[in-house]
Amino acid sequence: MSDAAPSDPIEPSVRRFLEAPGRFAVVATLDPDGSVHQAVAWYLLRGGTLVLNSREGRQWPRNLRRDPRVSVAVEDGYRWVTLRGTVEVVDDQARAQADIAEMARRYHADDPAQAEAQVREFRQQQRVTFELTPARVAASLEG
Numbered sequence: 001m002s003d004a005a006p007s008d009p010i011e012p013s014v015r016r017f018l019e020a021p022g023r024f025a026v027v028a029t030l031d032p033d034g035s036v037h038q039a040v041a042w043y044l045l046r047g048g049t050l051v052l053n054s055r056e057g058r059q060w061p062r063n064l065r066r067d068p069r070v071s072v073a074v075e076d077g078y079r080w081v082t083l084r085g086t087v088e089v090v091d092d093q094a095r096a097q098a099d100i101a102e103m104a105r106r107y108h109a110d111d112p113a114q115a116e117a118q119v120r121e122f123r124q125q126q127r128v129t130f131e132l133t134p135a136r137v138a139a140s141l142e143g
Helices: 012-019 059-066 093-107 112-122
Strands: 025-030 036-041 043-046 049-055 069-076 079-090 127-132 136-140
Touching: 012 043, 012 069, 012 079, 012 136, 025 049, 025 059, 036 049, 036 059, 043 093, 049 059, 049 093, 059 079, 059 127, 069 127, 079 093, 093 112, 093 127
Parallel strands: none
Antiparallel strands: 025 036, 025 069, 043 049, 049 127, 069 079, 079 127, 079 136
């Protein structure tokens, strides 16, 4: 297990793990009653920031608007990374649409037609982006 320094929140081995294709984030937020809500989401790594995006109206974005604390886990069998901190909300629709389009192309890199079909579908939705610059990163990358 390793904790990255705050000035460099994502060390190279963790970055390689997070940038590998096919991995999903489990986003943990707090419901209004204090219980934990989890959702599976696409993500991007942009510099030292983990970028998440959602359609408006879902529970986890509502939770993050009310309380920006979040814990995100990404796993691959026994190898995993967790990132914790608070998110910045990006309500700019053009930016949110660009982010989800980039995610669709990343997650459907093997099927560009499917990616573009999803991008067209997302354009019909109100989207929001959340940026997490982690305060804490923990990882177990052996195994």
